[in-house]
Amino acid sequence: MNMSDEIQMAPLKRAYLAALAARGREPADKAIQKYTNGARGQHSWRQVKEADVAKAIADLEQLTFKGDDGQAKTESRLQRMANAAYGRGERPKPACELDPVAIFERWNNPAPADRTK
Secondary structure, three states: OOHHHHHHHHHHHHHHHHHHHHHOHHHHHHHHHOOOOOOOOOOHHHHOOHHHHHHHHHHHHHHHHOHHHHHHHHHHHHHHHHHHHHOOOOOOOOHHHOOHHHHHHHHHOOOOOOOOO
């Protein structure tokens, strides 16, 4: 594959990854299997012939966005990735906000166990 092939295949890769995120590996592989001569797996999208790229993209987009369920699932996963990347939502405290003296005291002097029960 030369550079122009990589540029032409980028939309197919994006469509495959979107279908993978929305529906999982098995349905995404089945959607393009007829264009890959039966090849399956994470790089099977590379086996699609240039003449079939548009058809494969259409099938993958139909798989990804059929009904609201797939679109909502994709959007929620994208939102979770954005939250993780940009720090929105719940996250652990950064190490600079932790008090090392309090951690040391709590670790070395634990609260007594309540054995009255």
